[in-house]
Amino acid sequence: MTAPTAPLAGKRIVSGIQPTGQLHLGNWLGAIRNWVRMQDALGPDDQAFFFIADLHAITLAQDPAELRCSTREIAAALMAAGIDPARSVLFNQAQVPEHAELAWVLSCTARMGWLNRMTQFKEKSGKDREGASVGLFTYPVLQAADVLVYKATHVPVGEDQKQHLELARDIAIKFNTDHGVELLIPPDPIIPPEAPRIRSLRDGTAKMSKSDPSDQSRINLTDTADAIRQKIRRAKTDPEPLPESAEGLAGRPEAQNLVQIFAALTGRSVDSICTEFAGQGFARFKPALADLLVASLEPISARLRALLAEPQAIDAALATGAARARQLAAQTVAQVHEAVGFLKP
Ligand code: TYM
Numbered sequence: 001m002t003a004p005t006a007p008l009a010g011k012r013i014v015s016g017i018q019p020t021g022q023l024h025l026g027n028w029l030g031a032i033r034n035w036v037r038m039q040d041a042l043g044p045d046d047q048a049f050f051f052i053a054d055l056h057a058i059t060l061a062q063d064p065a066e067l068r069c070s071t072r073e074i075a076a077a078l079m080a081a082g083i084d085p086a087r088s089v090l091f092n093q094a095q096v097p098e099h100a101e102l103a104w105v106l107s108c109t110a111r112m113g114w115l116n117r118m119t120q121f122k123e124k125s126g127k128d129r130e131g132a133s134v135g136l137f138t139y140p141v142l143q144a145a146d147v148l149v150y151k152a153t154h155v156p157v158g159e160d161q162k163q164h165l166e167l168a169r170d171i172a173i174k175f176n177t178d179h180g181v182e183l184l185i186p187p188d189p190i191i192p193p194e195a196p197r198i199r200s201l202r203d204g205t206a207k208m209s210k211s212d213p214s215d216q217s218r219i220n221l222t223d224t225a226d227a228i229r230q231k232i233r234r235a236k237t238d239p240e241p242l243p244e245s246a247e248g249l250a251g252r253p254e255a256q257n258l259v260q261i262f263a264a265l266t267g268r269s270v271d272s273i274c275t276e277f278a279g280q281g282f283a284r285f286k287p288a289l290a291d292l293l294v295a296s297l298e299p300i301s302a303r304l305r306a307l308l309a310e311p312q313a314i315d316a317a318l319a320t321g322a323a324r325a326r327q328l329a330a331q332t333v334a335q336v337h338e339a340v341g342f343l344k345p
Contacts (some may be wrong), residue, residue, distance in 0.1 A: 010045025014152035021210030026198035030158030036082035098329035122311030144168035204253025
């Protein structure tokens, strides 16, 4: 039996993002802004690992040149948003083979019934379940490996990833029980209450997503000021004026989304935004929201443009991050191999 691992001295923050398009407002408010805040609050015993989930990206067909390009762009966007490779370990998943190695072992721990309940597989496979890749089905097991391989304690994500994180907890607990060890740590999801799920600008019942075919549905971190203003002007709303309090937004998903974005950007409550704009139409509210968005995103896109001018520097930062990540990941994989009973060389 493997000896229990020593309890962690500090926090281990781990999270990832797929390189399947551009970073958008939902990624930023739902996850990345929280990554940066958590990085900036790291104590001396804490560590943060942020990665670009290129292994996850290939669960759906990708063009190789585009995938390479998006991986670099997302890395640059994370740095532009405030992730500092000197303070956080920043890398792309494929450069750390221990993720895939642990995922195999954990796929022998996870149960078919657990994966059958995953809503994201149902959404992404749609009507063509038989034609979906096996990787798309086992996607959440790789996601579990991503966090368990670093013994993450905190995983900052948007609300849409909650189910995957619950699965990661179940896998960690079952692995420990099956093998009589206290090795893998069930991590806590950290979901920002002010922006758990940002919705599409075209449909307040759908989440803002990189994979939405309509670019008008999302604000990209790279959008120009003009594009942002135009997208907000065209954002779907209803003919009613803004209500006096948050309750008045019930049953008005598009209006609720815009007010929530305003609140998340200003750090104010939805109620206080309603009080400020009560009785006014969207013709007044939308320009104020667009101004706020432009002011919040403009510094990020300016930094992003500068970073993208030096692609070798991005690649070098990712290679350094991967080497640092491997040091820790290799230790966990060795412990897991021992617990399972693999013969060592
Ligand atoms: P991804 O690439 O879809 O999104 C990256 C992060 O952004 C959050 N997010 C949102 N938050 C609020 N509103 C939205 N509209 C919105 N859209 C996206 C996501 O919740 C996520 O936190 N499977 C993950 C990537 C991943 C991962 C991991 C995450 C792979 N391994 C391990 C955490 C830990 C994904 O596809 O995220």
